[in-house]
Amino acid sequence: MNSLIEGPQAEAITVVLVEDDAPTLWRLQDALVKAGYQVRAAGTLAEARACLAEGAPRVLLTDLQLPDGHGVDLIRETRQRYPDTEIMVISILGDEESVISAITVGATGYLLKDAFPTDIAATVRDLVAGHSPISASIARFIVRRTQSTPEPPPGPALNTAKLTAREIDILWGIAKGFSYAEIASHLGLSRQTVPGHIKNIYRKLEVHTRGEAVFEAVQQGLIKL
Amino acid sequence: MNDHGDDAQPDLPGSERRRLQTSRLIQYLLLQAVIAAACVLALLQSLPGPPAQYQVTAFNLSEAGVERAVTLRYFSSLRNAMNDPPRFAGHFIRPAGEAAQAWSVFLPRFTNGVEVTVNGVVILDSRRDPAANRPDRNTPAIAVIPASVLRDGDNAISIRLFIWGPITGFLDRIYVGPDELLRPSYDLRTLIFVTLPVVFSSWQAILAVILGIMWVMRRHEPAYGVLAAAMAVGVGQAFLQTPMGGETPLSKLNVIVISSAPIESALVLTFALLFSGWKWQRYGWVVFIPGVVLALAGLFGDQALVRALFLVLAVPMVGITLIIMAVVTARSALKRQNVASFLLGCAVTIMLTCWISDLLSVFQAVPNRIFVSRLSYSVMLVAIGAGLTWRFARALNQVDGFAGRLVTQVREAEEKLKASFAREEERARAAALARERTRLMRDLHDGLGGQLVSIVALSERGNGSAGIGDAARAALKDLRLVIDSMDDIGGDLMLALGSWRERAMAQLRPHDIALDWRAVTPQGVPVHPELRPWHVIQIVRLLDEAVTNAVKHAGARRVTVRIETLAGHDGLERGCITVEDDGKGFEITPDGGAAGAAKAARGLRNMRSRAARCGAELELSSCAQGTDRGTRVKLTLPHRFPDSDGVAG
DSSP, X not given: OOOOOOSOOSSOOEEEXXXXXXXXXXXXXXXXXXXXXXXXXXXXXXXXXXXHHTOOOSEEEEESEETTEEHHHHHHHHHHHOTTOEEEXXXXXXXXXXXXXXXXXXXXXXXXXXXXXXXXXXXXXXXXXXXXXXXXXXXXXXXXXXXXXXXXXXXSOOOOTTOOHHHHHHHHHHHTTXXXXXXHHHHTOOTTHHHHHHHXXXXXXXXXXXXXXXXXXXXXXXXXX | OOOTTOOOOOSOOHHHHHHHHHHHHHHHHHHHHHHHHHHHHHHHSOOOOSOGGGEEOEEEEEETTEEEEEESSEEOOOSEESSSOOEEEXXXXXXXXXXXXXXXXXXXXXXXXXXXXXTTEEEEEGGGOGGGXXXXXXXXXXXXXXXXXXOSEEEEEEEEEEEESSSOOEEOOEEEEEHHHHHHHHHHHHIIIIIHHHHHHXXXXXXXXXXXXXXXXXXXXXXXXXXXXXXXXXXXXXXXXXXXXXXXXXXXXXXXXXXXXXXXXXXXXXXXXXHTTOOOOGGGGGGGHHHHHHHHHHHHSOHHHHHHXXXXXXXXXXXXXXXXXXXXXXXXXXXXXXXXXXXXXHHHHHHHHXXXXXXXXXXXXXXXOOOOHHHHHHHHHHHHHHHHHHHHHHHHHHHHHHHHHHHHHHHHHHHHHHHHHHXXXXXXXXXXXXXXXXXXXXXXXXXXXXXXXXXXXXHHHSSSOHHHHHHHHHHHXXXXXXXXXXXXXXXXXXXXXXXXXXXXXHHHGGGTOEEEEEEOSTTOSOOOXXXXXXXXXXXXXXXXXXXXXXXXXXXXXXXEEEEEEEEOTTSOEEEEEEEEEOSOOOOBOTTSSBSSOHHHHHHHHHHHHHHHHTXXXXXXXXXXXXXXXEEEEEEEOOSSOOSSOSSOO
16 A cells, blocks of 8 residues: 555456445445456355356455355465465554465465545556555564574464565565655665565465475474475 | 683784793793702801801721711712711810709701710710601700719710711811800700701691692592602601611511602602692503612612612602603793692792702712702792682682673573563463454444444435444444554654555545545654554544544645654653644634634544544644645654553543
């Protein structure tokens, strides 16, 4: 949400929206439809799977707590089935608990449920343009995990081993409230490359397969073979 | 006895070090020369004698069948004359009228034995006095002439000089006179040459016991044992008598012990070598060969053989030992700069000087024959005693120092432990807080949060209920703030401000108000390790209040947030956060409140109270007109945040 890309969309972008709370669903759907997106709405995990079976959407927006299951499973399935679909989690508080668990299965952004309609549309547009949103508290959570601590901190598990020093510097900047432009000038980067770095960071935090999960667990000493 | 770590050489460059060593060597040698010179001077002093008028020096000597007139002192060329000893015949005059006074014959020095006859009556035979039979001691003899023997006028005196080696015979000038005039001189000589050696031998015996115990308790320091053995041998020598009779097993043993000087010197030499850090080698037994040869001679040969060998083996052995010791102790004293080696070195110099003097007197190069080697050995004993005491005192000091260091180290370790315990507690506290935060977050997420979102959504669908939606949104925002402030940010307020910036942007965006965020200093505000979540909440709510005022009351188009670190008037660095808008502004009443709206006034009071709780300073300025119109809220953070909520309520 740090940046807004202006400009009309040439073609209708398909969005699958999964949200069990009816008023919230209507609200989000409203905001997206008014912005010109083609929205398929679902209230349960089963409905969502049915929607996805019809074909790959450009964007998947999903809540995590669903009546018949967890949004994390839906994100994982979609990520494997439609690698080109951008996935965003709908979070009430934008807290690391929900956002990080979604990121590790393939989400590349989050949306606050009470966001203003214009912000909702702008966030989806940015995501499609390859700009993943990240909040200061999420950045803070990730960089804190890069620092070694004697005991694992509470919260979802996260493997930050693949992050580069530059990416960690960018996260520090975001955590301290610096804008992309400020971060870019501090680190000697082009302002345009910062959003791409953030998407890379999300991708690196993702645990792709079961095998990889096991491999990383071994790397981190969580499992002894 | 090896003084490891005693090396007093600091890390100096080679040339500097050599120069220092050379200067030390010169100093040491000069001191030893002074000591030797003092010794020579002392030896040149003759002991006070009785009045010269009682001296009797003119004698008729019949030696080996030849008769001639001699003047004492007399050096005989004979080494053995027991059966036909040289006989000195002379005269002295006792003035008439002195019959009431007892007269004596006083012989200051003779080797080896004398028999004195006055007027045909034997009055003294020194061979009966065991102390007098040791040629290495300068035992004097005195005998009172029985009144019945003495006559007024001319009296005849004859002396038979018995000689049994190992050195040639000698007879010093003798005195015949009133006993009370001769006695003081005799007593002085007895004190110096008889009593004093006994005293030193006692001291030597004590040393032998002390060193023996030391060696038993510290078996890894053989130097103590060797020295104890040397002392024991020395004591044996001093207290045994020269065998005068025939050959018996006991006399053989006596001979061996008395002639054990080479063994003693070999032991002392071994001690000196070990003391200076030398490791015992197999060839070290070489130094014991003269002693062993002499002992074997005593065991299988006769006394004459032992005496002959003693002169050629023992005397040079003592000299060689002294010379080696002089070198070894000098090196040790220079290299290690310790008092014990230095004292030992001085003692060796004195002994060496005395040994040379004795050698000269044996070869009759000096006019008298007083042996001082044995006496000078007492200097060595004193040096050993002093050295031992010094070492003991130093060891005690080291123990004290070590104990002191240990106490300090234990205290330091305790401090560290306390600190690490406090750190551990802090970490545990932070972990507990983080777990609590996670739990709270889940609860809020599942309950209150979802309900608030629903309220927002419902209010947007209905009409004219925008106020409800705003309230629900504000509640959600506050929820996020509460959760956020519970996060452990490690005292870096910038991390809390980063989240606040996002929330402020989200708040300002619908009102088309721009947020100009300026971190003036790169690190923003200083890190405060004492920063607690409740501080963060107060500061963020205060800033929220400033932004809300700009949105609701000022009608601003732009809000500027400046974050910087300023050096205060007391030189300490303080964080400073300024929120500025370009809105309407308002009049500030003299009491610091805002004129006009009661609501705005309450907001300002709230901000002041929050700042006071955190120990921060709040500055408000507002301008209603002009180009720089608007309101400015300047929050100066304290150098150190207060531990407790100072202004409660």
